[in-house]
Structure formats: C-alpha cells, structure tokens
Amino acid sequence: MNKCIQSLDxxxxxxxxxxxxxxxxxxxxxxxxxxxxxxxxxxxIGTAAKLFDEALLRIHTAVLVENGPGFGDFQFELTSLxxxxxxxxxxxxxxxxxxxxxxxxSSSFDLSxxxxxxISADKSALLQPQLDEFMRRIHPSxxxxxxxLLGTPxxxxxxxxxxxxxxxxxxxxxxxNADANIKSAQSYILDAxxxxxxxxxPVIVLSPTASASTAPVPLTSQWLSAFPNEGLGQKLxxxxxxxAIYLRLLIPFRNNQFPSRQCTAKGCTASYSNDxxxxxxxxxxxxxxxxxxxxxxxxxxLFQLLSTTGFHPVRNAPVFCLGLNGASQRxxxxxxxxxxxxxxxxxxxxxxxxxxxxANSASSSTLGLLCQTACQQKVHKHEEDCRRAGxxxxxxxxxxxxxxxxxxxxxLDRIASSYAARNDTPFGCALNxxxxxxxxxxxxxxxxxxxxxxxxRTEAWGDL
Numbered sequence: 001m002n003k004c005i006q007s008l009d010x011x012x013x014x015x016x017x018x019x020x021x022x023x024x025x026x027x028x029x030x031x032x033x034x035x036x037x038x039x040x041x042x043x044x045i046g047t048a049a050k051l052f053d054e055a056l057l058r059i060h061t062a063v064l065v066e067n068g069p070g071f072g073d074f075q076f077e078l079t080s081l082x083x084x085x086x087x088x089x090x091x092x093x094x095x096x097x098x099x100x101x102x103x104x105x106s107s108s109f110d111l112s113x114x115x116x117x118x119i120s121a122d123k124s125a126l127l128q129p130q131l132d133e134f135m136r137r138i139h140p141s142x143x144x145x146x147x148x149l150l151g152t153p154x155x156x157x158x159x160x161x162x163x164x165x166x167x168x169x170x171x172x173x174x175x176x177n178a179d180a181n182i183k184s185a186q187s188y189i190l191d192a193x194x195x196x197x198x199x200x201x202p203v204i205v206l207s208p209t210a211s212a213s214t215a216p217v218p219l220t221s222q223w224l225s226a227f228p229n230e231g232l233g234q235k236l237x238x239x240x241x242x243x244a245i246y247l248r249l250l251i252p253f254r255n256n257q258f259p260s261r262q263c264t265a266k267g268c269t270a271s272y273s274n275d276x277x278x279x280x281x282x283x284x285x286x287x288x289x290x291x292x293x294x295x296x297x298x299x300x301x302l303f304q305l306l307s308t309t310g311f312h313p314v315r316n317a318p319v320f321c322l323g324l325n326g327a328s329q330r331x332x333x334x335x336x337x338x339x340x341x342x343x344x345x346x347x348x349x350x351x352x353x354x355x356x357x358x359a360n361s362a363s364s365s366t367l368g369l370l371c372q373t374a375c376q377q378k379v380h381k382h383e384e385d386c387r388r389a390g391x392x393x394x395x396x397x398x399x400x401x402x403x404x405x406x407x408x409x410x411x412l413d414r415i416a417s418s419y420a421a422r423n424d425t426p427f428g429c430a431l432n433x434x435x436x437x438x439x440x441x442x443x444x445x446x447x448x449x450x451x452x453x454x455x456x457r458t459e460a461w462g463d464l
C-alpha cells in the first residue's frame with residue numbers, strides 16, 4: 001500500500017494533468033489494489049484504504065486547483081463514479097471495499113467449504129456486517145434485493161452501488177443549495193455526462209429529414225479516453241484540460257467572494273447574476289465571446305477526419321446557397337463529395353443550453369433538445385436553397401456538453417465505415433476512435449472559450 005501511495009505522490013512531478021489522470025485511471029489508481037481488496041477482509045484494510053483515499057484527494061486538489069478552494073466533498077465523490085455515471089472513473093477504496101470482498105468471498109465460498117469443512121455453512125452469517133454496510137450505502141430509490149446479493153458478480157454489485165451513489169449525489173447540499181438557474185445548468189451537465197451512446201453499427205442515413213433514429217447521441221465522455229498524443233491531435237494543454245474538468249465536475253472558475261459583474265461582450269443584453277461556473281460565457285451572444293472560435297475548433301477536427309478517410313473535403317468552400325455573412329456570401333464550413341460525386345454542404349453549430357434564459361425550460365431539461373432544434377432550423381433555412389444550387393445539405397449540430405444530433409452521428413458513422421475499410425479495422429473500434437476525436441474537439445473548443453474569458457483576468461478560476 002505504501003508503494004502505491006508513493007507512486008501517487010510521484011505523479012505530481014509530471015506537470016501534465018491529462019497524463020496524470022490517464023495514469024490514475026488505468027495504471028496507478030485503485031485498479032492496482034483490486035486483488036488485495038478481493039482477498040482481504042474490509043476490517044483489515046480500513047486504515048490503509050483511508051491513507052490511499054487521502055493521497056487521491058491530495059492529487060485532485062494539487063492538480064486541479066493547486067491546493068486552493070473549489071474541490072470539495074461533492075467533487076471528490078463525483079470523481080469516484082464510473083465515467084458512465086458522470087464521474088472520472090478514479091475510485092476510492094472506501095467505496096470499492098464494500099463489494100469487492102463480498103463478491104469474491106461469496107463466489108469462492110463453495111470451494112472454500114470443500115477445502116475447509118470446518119467453515120460455517122451459513123455464509124450470510126459470515127458476511128452479515130458487509131451486507132449491512134453495503135445496504136446502508138444504497139439509496140432507498142435504488143432497488144437492491146439483499147437476499148440476492150450473495151452470489152451476485154462484482155460487476156453487478158458495482159453497478160448497483162454506483163447507481164445509488166449517483167442518486168445520493170443529486171441530493172448533496174452543493175447542488176440543493178445552489179441558485180435555481182445554476183442548478184438547472186448543473187443538472188443538465190450531470191445528466192449529459194452520465195449518458196452513454198450505442199456502439200452497434202446503425203443504419204447510416206445522411207438526410208436530416210429521413211433518419212433511422214432521431215435520438216441525440218452523447219459524445220460527452222469519450223474525450224476522457226483519448227490517449228494524450230500531440231501527433232494524433234489528442235493532446236490538451238494543462239489549461240484546456242483543467243477547464244474541461246471544471247465544467248464536468250461543477251467546479252467554479254471564480255470563488256464566492258469575487259463580486260458579480262455584468263457581461264462586457266459587445267452587443268450582449270443578457271442579465272445574469274454571477275458567471276462563476278462559465279455558463280453565461282458559453283451562451284453569450286455578444287461579439288468577442290469566442291463562439292466562432294469554438295465552432296471552428298470542432299469543424300477543423302471534422303475536416304481532418306474527413307481528409308484522412310477519403311472524402312476530399314474543402315474547408316470554407318465558396319458556395320452561394322447559405323445566405324450572406326455581412327456583405328459577402330457565407331461559405332460552407334465543409335464541402336464533401338460522396339461516392340457518386342454529389343457535393344454536400346456541411347454547416348456546423350455548437351449551442352449552449354446552460355444560459356439563464358433557458359433555465360428550467362425544455363431545452364435545459366431534455367438532453368440534446370437544443371441541438372436538435374438548431375439542426376431543424378438550419379434545415380428549414382438552407383436545405384431548399386442548397387438543393388436548387390445542386391448541393392445536398394447536412395447540418396452538424398452539437399451542444400457544449402457534447403450531445404450531437406442524429407444527422408451528425410450518421411456522418412460520424414459514415415466516416416467510421418470508411419476508416420474501418422481503409423485500415424482493416426473492426427467498425428466498432430473505428431467508431432470509438434472517430435467519436436473520441438470529435439468529443440475531444442468539442443471539449444477543446446469549449447475549454448478555449450472558457451480560458452479566454454477567465455484565465456487572463458486577475459481573478460483566475462478558483463484562485464488557481
């Protein structure tokens with residue numbers, strides 16, 4: 001255990017938060033101790049588990065907030081949830097020891113009984129304290145049959161436990177005491193980050209009005225699994241990674257003591273209380289808000305994927321069917337050609353459902369609804385004009401959390417199919433790769449916008 005804790009402390013010498021969290025999740029975190037947890041009674045590992053969790057907390061506070069305020073109990077519990085539940089997948093031993101030994105002992109009890117006949121035949125009596133502690137941590141709204149816990153695989157016990165922890169977190173004072181508008185945005189982020197896309201091969205339909213499935217597709221968490229490699233375009237700077245994690249873990253960019261300030265972006269008429277979390281920044285409609293740069297970051301990543309998979313795309317292609325931008329014609333963000341040679345205009349947008357104006361509305365309570373609406377508006381506005389000019393029209397719409405529309409997802413499926421065929425790779429692997437790159441691009445664009453607004457100022461995020 002001491003060696004594991006020493007390894008955690010050495011991580012701080014790397015000075016690269018993206019690499020640090022990748023190593024924490026896959027190499028140096030609690031996964032190194034799973035075997036010990038499965039074979040050691042929880043009563044004998046309590047002190048060591050506490051020391052390990054304290055070391056984890058030191059890593060989080062040092063890397064994210066440089067030992068300043070902002071990373072509290074709520075954030076620590078949130079990081080310990082699996083990525084599929086909205087966390088970072090960096091588990092605490094305090095949680096894991098509740099079900100690892102329980103599952104291991106229960107599954108091996110019959111073999112142990114044959115080897116050691118003197119063992120009591122009632123395994124529920126032997127595990128009574130562990131069963132009591134496990135049930136005590138389960139939220140009443142989560143259905144768990146105590147009588148069926150013994151013999152349940154560890155994977156299913158973990159699912160029940162972390163599903164319960166996710167519900168408990170929603171009742172945490174950090175959320176319940178928040179301003180109603182902020183709480184609405186934070187609820188959306190938590191729900192979005194806990195959404196998982198379907199990995200099977202879908203029916204690829206590129207028409208925005210004729211899709212096999214109109215459900216929005218979450219690309220909210222895949223970026224966390226992107227290997228930090230500069231050559232692959234998957235490296236985030238320290239500031240970018242921190243900004244993305246702040247948004248995911250609901251860490252304020254400014255502390256509570258800093259006074260409220262109205263938006264200074266030219267043309268912005270929105271009224272908001274205090275943009276400590278960056279929600280107005282991501283939704284601001286004024287000039288100088290860097291929304292165009294956010295959009296271009298995503299389109300550049302999509303353009304690169306199309307270029308490497310044989311679509312021969314043209315960036316900012318001069319077409320005359322998308323209306324005016326000032327006194328000049330708007331170009332297509334990307335122009336591609338399908339296998340028949342027919343041209344398709346791709347028009348991208350990245351919207352935000354986190355503003356005060358959308359608080360407690362359908363856009364903030366229904367995941368992906370705003371980007372679906374933006375997609376439909378683009379179709380209504382441009383599709384017919386593009387058709388008359390001899391082009392197909394394809395909107396690529398997403399929101400700042402990472403949700404994308406079915407038409408955007410269909411394009412990514414098509415790119416993945418081409419990538420799989422060119423590289424002799426299974427479609428599922430290719431699709432995961434493509435989604436990961438776009439998910440990372442969305443987070444990079446959002447993070448750069450937040451950095452531009454917060455970091456250059458003297459009251460930089462969370463007193464970093």
